[in-house]
Amino acid sequence: xxxxTLSSNTSRTRMGVTITTWIHLAWRSLFRNKxxxxxxxxxVAFGAAGLLIYQGFNEGIMNQYRENTIRVRYGHGQxxxxxYLQKKVEEPWKLWLENALQSSPTSGQGQSxxxxxxxxxxxxxxxxxxxxxxxxxxxxxxxxxxxxxxxxFLMKGGITLAGRGEGVLSExxxxxxxxxxxxxxxxxGSLGDAKTGLILxxxxxxxxxxxxxxxxTILAQTVNGQLNGVELAVTGIFHTGSxxxxxxxxxxELPTAQSxxxxxxxxxxxxxxxxxxxxxxxxxxxxxxxxxxxxxxxxELDKVYYRNAVEFLDAQFxxxxxxxxxxxxxxxxxxxxxxxxxxxxxVGALRANGESRRRVFAILSVESALxxxxxxxxxxxxxxxxxxxxxxxxxPMPPGPGITRQFLIFLEIQPAHFAQALMLPALTTLxxxxxxIRRLVRMSIxxxxxxxx
Amino acid sequence: MTExxxxxxxxxxxxxxxxxxxxxxxxxxxxxxxxxxxxxGKTTLLNILGLLEPPQKGRVNFVGRDVRQxxxxxxxxxxxxxxxxxxxxFFLLPTLTVIENTTYFLPSLGLSRAESRDRGMETLARVGLxxxxxxxxxxxxxxxxxxxxxxxxxxxxxKVILADEPTANLDRDTSDTIVAAFQELREKEGVSFVFSxxxxxLLSYAQSVHMLHQGRLVTSKGRGAxxxxxxxx
Ligand SMILES: Nc1ncnc2c1ncn2[C@@H]1O[C@H](COP(=O)(O)OP(=O)(O)OP(=O)(O)O)[C@@H](O)[C@H]1O
Ligand SMILES: [Mg+2]
Numbered sequence: 001x002x003x004x005t006l007s008s009n010t011s012r013t014r015m016g017v018t019i020t021t022w023i024h025l026a027w028r029s030l031f032r033n034k035x036x037x038x039x040x041x042x043x044v045a046f047g048a049a050g051l052l053i054y055q056g057f058n059e060g061i062m063n064q065y066r067e068n069t070i071r072v073r074y075g076h077g078q079x080x081x082x083x084y085l086q087k088k089v090e091e092p093w094k095l096w097l098e099n100a101l102q103s104s105p106t107s108g109q110g111q112s113x114x115x116x117x118x119x120x121x122x123x124x125x126x127x128x129x130x131x132x133x134x135x136x137x138x139x140x141x142x143x144x145x146x147x148x149x150x151x152x153f154l155m156k157g158g159i160t161l162a163g164r165g166e167g168v169l170s171e172x173x174x175x176x177x178x179x180x181x182x183x184x185x186x187x188x189g190s191l192g193d194a195k196t197g198l199i200l201x202x203x204x205x206x207x208x209x210x211x212x213x214x215x216x217t218i219l220a221q222t223v224n225g226q227l228n229g230v231e232l233a234v235t236g237i238f239h240t241g242s243x244x245x246x247x248x249x250x251x252x253e254l255p256t257a258q259s260x261x262x263x264x265x266x267x268x269x270x271x272x273x274x275x276x277x278x279x280x281x282x283x284x285x286x287x288x289x290x291x292x293x294x295x296x297x298x299x300e301l302d303k304v305y306y307r308n309a310v311e312f313l314d315a316q317f318x319x320x321x322x323x324x325x326x327x328x329x330x331x332x333x334x335x336x337x338x339x340x341x342x343x344x345x346x347v348g349a350l351r352a353n354g355e356s357r358r359r360v361f362a363i364l365s366v367e368s369a370l371x372x373x374x375x376x377x378x379x380x381x382x383x384x385x386x387x388x389x390x391x392x393x394x395x396p397m398p399p400g401p402g403i404t405r406q407f408l409i410f411l412e413i414q415p416a417h418f419a420q421a422l423m424l425p426a427l428t429t430l431x432x433x434x435x436x437i438r439r440l441v442r443m444s445i446x447x448x449x450x451x452x453x
Numbered sequence: 454m455t456e457x458x459x460x461x462x463x464x465x466x467x468x469x470x471x472x473x474x475x476x477x478x479x480x481x482x483x484x485x486x487x488x489x490x491x492x493x494g495k496t497t498l499l500n501i502l503g504l505l506e507p508p509q510k511g512r513v514n515f516v517g518r519d520v521r522q523x524x525x526x527x528x529x530x531x532x533x534x535x536x537x538x539x540x541x542x543f544f545l546l547p548t549l550t551v552i553e554n555t556t557y558f559l560p561s562l563g564l565s566r567a568e569s570r571d572r573g574m575e576t577l578a579r580v581g582l583x584x585x586x587x588x589x590x591x592x593x594x595x596x597x598x599x600x601x602x603x604x605x606x607x608x609x610x611x612k613v614i615l616a617d618e619p620t621a622n623l624d625r626d627t628s629d630t631i632v633a634a635f636q637e638l639r640e641k642e643g644v645s646f647v648f649s650x651x652x653x654x655l656l657s658y659a660q661s662v663h664m665l666h667q668g669r670l671v672t673s674k675g676r677g678a679x680x681x682x683x684x685x686x
Contacts, residue, residue: 021560028548349544352505353558353606354533356526445505446496449540 018359026367030374036339037371040332044375044425045382047328051321052383052421056411057395058313064407066276066298069306071179072240074298075145075270077279079135082292084268093223096265097293100131101146131290135269138285140278145173145270146254150261152220154200154250156208163204164248165218167257170194176272181405185212185236188253195253198232202239203247203404210234218252222262230260241405242305271295309400321424328425329432336368336429337436341451347440348448357441364437365430372429376422383421387411460497460509471497473668474511479613479647484639486656487649489665495649496617498665502647503538503615504528516612533561537606539616539648543598545590545605552577552586555604562609576608579641580634596627600634607638614638616648620655632658 030037070076081095089095129137135144148167153160170188180187180199188197191213198216200208210216212234219229232252240246258264273282279297286295299306347360394408440448460472471494479485479502487495500506501513504520513520515531523531532538545554552573559569577583580600590598599619606614614635620628632655635646648659656662662674 018560025549029546032548345540345542345544346546349538349540349602350546350557351529352503352532352538352540353609354529354531354536354561355558356529359561446500449500449505449544452542 022363022366025363026370029367030371033339036335040335040371041375041378043328043331044372044429045379047324047425048376048379048421049383050324051424052380052413052417053386053411054320055317055417056387056413057409058317059412059414060409062310062313063412064409065306065309068179068240068242069302070298071177073245074301075176076273076276077271077282077295077297078301079269079271079286079293079295082294084294085296093263093265096263096267097131098265100266102130102132131293132269134290135271138282140273140282141271142274143172143176143272145169146266147270148254148257148267150220152218154208155217155219156210159208161204161207163250165220165257166249166251167254168251169254179240180238181240182236183239188235191233191235195256196232197235198250198252199236199238200234200250201246201248202237204250205237212236218260220260224262228260228262230256239405241399241403243404246404325424325428329428332429333432336433340364340436340440344440344448344451348445351445351448361437361441368433369426369430372426373422375429376425379425380418380421387413460501470668475670477663477670479645481645482639482643483645483661484635484659485647485661486659487663487665488656493665494668495665499615499617499647499649503536504532533558533609535612537609537611537614539602539606539614539619541618541621543602545598545601547590550587550589551582551601554601555608557605558609572608576604579638580604595623596630599623599631603634613645613647616646618649618651620650620652628652628655
């Protein structure tokens with residue numbers, strides 16, 4: 001009979017073989033009690049599918065919010081005169097950008113380069129190119145939209161309301177600002193000359209009781225402090241869903257607005273980039289090449305609505321995710337513990353024959369991790385199928401906080417979501433089984449052997 | 454070999470002394486049988502002999518080593534290399550085939566896949582189960598399952614195989630074949646066996662029979678009560 005020395009422990013030197021053995025053993029034991037394994041699998045799968053669908057749904061809502069914010073109001077970001085947003089000045093237009101627009105005829109807005117009151121040194125501090133031209137040279141910038149904004153009174157019949165006006169280049173903007181959701185009429189140019197047109201929010205239009213085609217008088221203060229008025233025809237009424245925006249905002253053509261408030265300057269540029277992810281590069285390029293402006297991304301500009309919505313949804317998701325994982329853990333805990341303690345005798349017999357605690361622990365842990373991963377995969381498959389079938393037409397959502405219209409939400413499932421939907425339930429399964437596994441492994445061999453008798 | 458073994462369950466008033474000074478010497482190549490009424494402490498004694506739990510008082514020597522001096526790791530290693538354990542309830546892994554159950558411990562002993570397989574088949578041949586090698590335990594009879602459990606212990610090539618009532622779940626004929634198999638392995642391989650039983654007809658197979666009675670050992674056959682140091686088990 002051969003005799004081996006006590007110190008040789010070959011199992012420790014064969015880690016690679018050992019791990020495949022563990023996985024093999026774990027895989028085989030998974031199917032020892034099919035009913036129980038499937039019960040656990042479905043619980044884990046339910047958690048994974050729930051996570052994936054819920055997160056996809058959340059992402060879909062955020063998408064909707066983001067699209068609304070970007071394609072109605074801000075673009076991917078805006079560029080302001082330096083320090084403009086921080087300073088509280090009585091006459092903000094004094095900070096507005098002079099000679100900012102491209103002078104080429106293609107811009108078609110007839111900006112005169114030598115606006116009155118421009119002093120030479122101011123211009124000299126910047127390179128020869130206008131702000132607009134330099135913005136357009138930033139590679140990620142696809143389009144720039146110069147704007148001015150001002151407060152004004154809107155008058156129709158006996159009704160006078162205060163509102164916030166914006167002067168925009170409608171032809172240029174219409175291609176990008178596609179989420180206006182006109183409920184009547186259309187853009188500024190839709191009834192003829194865009195310069196005489198006006199669009200306004202549904203709330204504002206309802207309060208004024210004005211319809212498409214009807215005239216509206218706009219009264220505003222010029223930069224010199226005089227009152228100035230213009231009569232424009234309503235060409236469209238938009239219903240973006242954002243209550244604040246629909247209740248106060250109206251838009252007219254940029255030159256019309258500039259002559260109403262008597263300035264040639266531009267307050268800001270909205271920018272269209274390749275996507276939200278381009279913004280850091282755009283901001284860096286602008287900082288470098290256009291020192292006289294500040295660049296702000298849309299989510300910074302729309303803190304109250306977009307940022308808060310995202311943070312709210314994120315916090316809500318984290319909370320519900322914990323609840324879901326807790327439900328998964330509680331759901332499988334009993335099944336797993338029962339299954340484990342049914343095997344006490346077998347484990348005792350293995351240990352009586354020299355199996356180490358460490359290996360028993362490893363094999364059982366690998367088994368539960370495997371169960372968790374399989375459940376996660378199953379759940380992901382279910383979620384993907386649901387998304388492609390039942391949920392493919394979108395989920396109609398009633399108006400959210402601060403929102404006045406229904407939206408169709410489409411699940412937006414991203415690769416990172418798959419990883420999370422796979423790993424979190426698997427981890428939960430593992431954590432839920434660690435306690436019973438530890439209890440089993442800590443039992444003495446005689447205890448184990450007695451358990452199932 | 455043990456000296457003055459004591460073992461009690463519980464504490465205080467609930468304390469029940471099961472073993473009250475057991476001296477037992479298990480010799481190499483011998484079949485030792487423990488008998489005694491239910492509750493007399495056969496399982497307790499086998500657990501101590503199998504290094505599954507330490508005695509509360511007294512010494513257990515295993516191949517010249519005092520087991521109280523050994524670490525958990527060293528005990529595991531001794532159980533793996535020198536001992537084999539067989540139980541009344543078989544305790545096979547139900548999801549593994551007969552050959553997989555038989556070779557379960559061989560990789561831990563350093564055998565390659567091919568070596569394990571060869572030794573597994575060889576061992577199954579000895580217990581007469583070669584044709585069932587790829588069946589699952591649930592496809593076998595009780596006697597066949599017990600032979601798989603024996604093969605699993607035997608494949609490790611231990612010095613001693615301990616068996617706690619290995620035939621209690623089996624009918625008389627099957628019990629005989631199991632103990633006959635022990636006998637053959639003892640003769641051919643020189644493996645020592647220690648088994649407990651209620652079946653008095655199995656006693657005839659053993660060279661050494663000990664009766665547990667009120668916490669003490671009464672030897673009815675062989676030289677079991679020799680307190681001299683050395684020897685095996
Ligand atoms: N974990 C325990 N806690 C308390 N008492 C125990 C424990 N295990 C065994 N006992 C008691 O110790 C005594 C000896 O038990 P043991 O199992 O060793 O007897 P046995 O001879 O194997 O009996 P059987 O023939 O029924 O298997 C019995 O009285 C039993 O009730
Ligand atoms: Mg017993």
